[in-house]
Amino acid sequence: MTNHWVDIKNTDLVLIMGGNAAEAHPCGFKWVTEAKAHRKARLVVVDPRFTRSAAVSDYYAPIRAGSDIAFLGGVINYLLTHDKIHHEYVKNYTDSSFLVKDEFSFENGLFSGYDPEKRSYDRSSWGYQIGEDGYARVDPTLQHPRCVFQLMKAHYSRYTPEMVSTVCGTPQAAFLKVCETIAETSAADKTMTIMYALGWTQHSVGSQMIRTGAMVQLLLGNIGAPGGGMNALRGHSNIQGLTDLGLLSDLLPGYLTLPRDAEQNFGAYIDKRASKPLRPGQLSYWQNYNKFHVSLMKAWFGDAASAENNWCYDWLPKMDKGYDLLQVFEDMGQGKVNGYVCQGFNPLGSAPCKVKVSNSLSKLKFLVIVDPLATETSEFWQNHGEYNDVDPTKIQTEVFRLPSTCFAEEDGSLINSGRWMQWHWKGAEPPGDAKGDQEIMAGIFLRIRALYQKEGGAFPDPILNLTWKHKVPSSPAPEELAREFSGKALKDVTDPKDPTRVLVKAGEQLNGFGELRDDGSTSCGCWIFSGAWSEKGNLMARRDNADPFGIGQTLNWAFAWPANRRILYNRASCDPSGKPYDPARKLIAWDAGAGKWTGADVPDFVADSAPENGMNPFIMNPEGVARFFAVDKMAEGPFPEHYEPFETPLAANPLSPGNPMVRSSPAARVFKDDWATFGKADKFPFVATTYRLTEHFHFWTKHARLNAITQPEQFVEIGEELAKAKGIKAGDHVRVKSNRGHIVAVAVVTKRIMSLNVNGKRTHTVGIPLHWGFMGLAKNGYLTNTLTPFVGDGNTQTPEFKAFLVDVEKV
Amino acid sequence: MQVTRRQFFRICAAGVGSSSLAALGFAPGEALAEVRTFKLAQATETRNTCPYCSVGCGLLMYSLGDKSKNTETAIFHIEGDPDHPVNRGTLCPKGAALVDFVRSPNRLKHPEYRAPGSKEWKRISWDDAFDRIARLLKDDRDKNFIATNDKGETVNRWLTTGVLAASAASNETGYVTHKVVRSMGILGFDNQARV
């Protein structure tokens, strides 16, 4: 979230799209209720199902699963054609005035630079025109035909209300009603918040759906404002933390990135990431990349990391391509992977296309499971009848199952969706011989290290030199690890403006990332967390819920990264002169007398940079402003374009009907053998989408008795029209089939799933809750991912769980 | 359901635990407060946060045993933390049932091993498990580590083993896991943020 849960109370309008907070994030949704009750805020829900969020909304519009870019593109078109935008914000705080290279173009559903063989783009034309002064060229009048504003306007002019209705199945009147409501927040003192979740991420164009939402918010001036923002309702309790800590194939902690093969030169690796400002007077904070990176290497490799060896640059693995979950399962299926460790992850249920995942796991030599619960993955080799029909004697994988503690049995911090790092305390011992995850990692690592010490082996240096300064090496303490990622001074850190002034003494914890240095004098395991554990102590454990400004920011409750800032980009809640756009909801403001920014939140800005200096609010971007034009950052193109899901009821993309190449995303990676596993609408005519129920959390709660009682048995939801056509009554058992497998479940026949007219055809949706499996206390059921296709988003490779094709029949 | 304090105790005596009645909202305020004092006064209170969704609701966990040596603690009740700015004491149906996760009969208790082709688990000691896993990992790494690519560029990667980390694990676990995994050169590394 750019903002956070409590801040939702400051909004005027909530748009829930691609999520269902009332059901999946109930105690956070409470703040929507609060805004409705106390600010007269309204709630608009756009969803394929009339969800529990929709049930308490002021307005609900149905949409076909997978068509959100068409809908939001239509909203952009509406805002631009009706001139319902926040002009000052758009002009000053976005790249609307930037001129785009002449070579950039969009035609027939494709942007310039497409290579059909590689299914990817040469992105070199996707950039700004750079003037002789080295800065991007701009036209502040926004009239130049090559400026971002005009290009954007032209791009989305095709997303007419008629087109939206054709693609999404949303009745035109409903679409326009949503547009009108959203448009009201273009007023400078009105804000809208967008709350989304996996309903946007789990598509082959999921990242672009989110971008389109962000573009709407920028047009309305709603980013940085209290009650505004783009608010990702993350799934797991610490999925935010693990993302921040970079536990993804291509990342390092704090959104630093691993080098590619070609990046053999350390200096060039840093320079590429330390972007220089693209406009005069801008901060471009990533210019400090070297400080973050060197401090990380000092945290990991200690004295072994020195300027002479480029801070152990060569010790980091380099990437020839991405090795995301889908790529790894593809490789595993081809026999290229021997070992796999699943720490609290149940890929048999969570990765797409269960049959493929199961076959891949069966090719492993060894699998190590670390979990508090008996997961399906840990028994992928066991025959569980119809739900897991395998022959154990044919599966040669050695499997270890190691019991770990759960939350209640350990100290540590988790990061909620609002970026709050919250410390928690151990309340009991784990059952039996279970051990904490840190102890288990240490147990394995220290033995490997001992083997390398004894026997030598392949490139042992990083293993032998990894810092491991723990009182009990076999059981690193959470406090020690938290202090390590927060960072400390290795030598005295001095003020760059006055070198005689010592800011932090050697050995002390740092106050924040402003104190990081690139000369090896600081160590910090995750720069964005810096200051979470300072000399003041563990700030994540703070419990003062005082809200002195009455605007819900509670700065002394826990610690929010970065720098305890609660609302990102909050400088943009003020006009260029530093006055809040809505004085009644003042977050921060320029205090000319004091010569600094002050207020209810930690300013997301250089604290003493006066408005007249002309520094813009989006300090992480080299532009200094937010981007409508994504330059070369997105696989599918700089402007989001609607592409159909890989399994679609439509024969062509209505936006570019003549080009078969762009029916679905032309830039999504599809493995060779997977094309044949995609189903077609003639055999699988219905759109399926998966989701959560409020009583369950993924595949865990079926192990908890109360949850198993409240939702004991697998079901699917179908609309009345489809049920009638198929002769299905509520309570019947139905078989839902995709081209990859089938599940059997009880049918819930409901008005909540409507049939829609899409592209002139009646289109039905099947809703599939995802919580059952063959382990647990609930009635056994099928893993939902038996049905889903093995294809992911072109940028993140997040699987397309939210839109695929099925057939339904009564059994 | 309206009950007086006296009726409330009568209902309790009929065999329904007071805390579950309270959870169902049947207790009058005064009686609720009184009964809970009796019951929870003996308990140790520990603050935690819900491990399920990213709202991160604050929890109070009540356990028996005072955490002193030679006592075993057991959590018997979990409720929302009324001081927490986000949930203000509330919990959803998932959080409200957390004690059943902590005490699930399906909690793993001992390290287990399944041999190739076998149909069953066998108990194994932690030491044996760690030794065997370390051996397998090291042998695979030594055999398949790629120091340089075809062009002779230094790449130092290990692709034949992968790791999935847990996004319900703490930052401290995530941090130490990342450190260990990258020091070995593993690239096939993700957490649930990927899916």
Ligand code: SF4
């Ligand atoms: S605990 Fe049970 S057996 Fe003992 S006195 Fe009470 S009701 Fe009777």
Ligand code: SF4
């Ligand atoms: S109690 Fe419910 S809403 Fe709160 S964190 Fe847990 S799952 Fe989320």
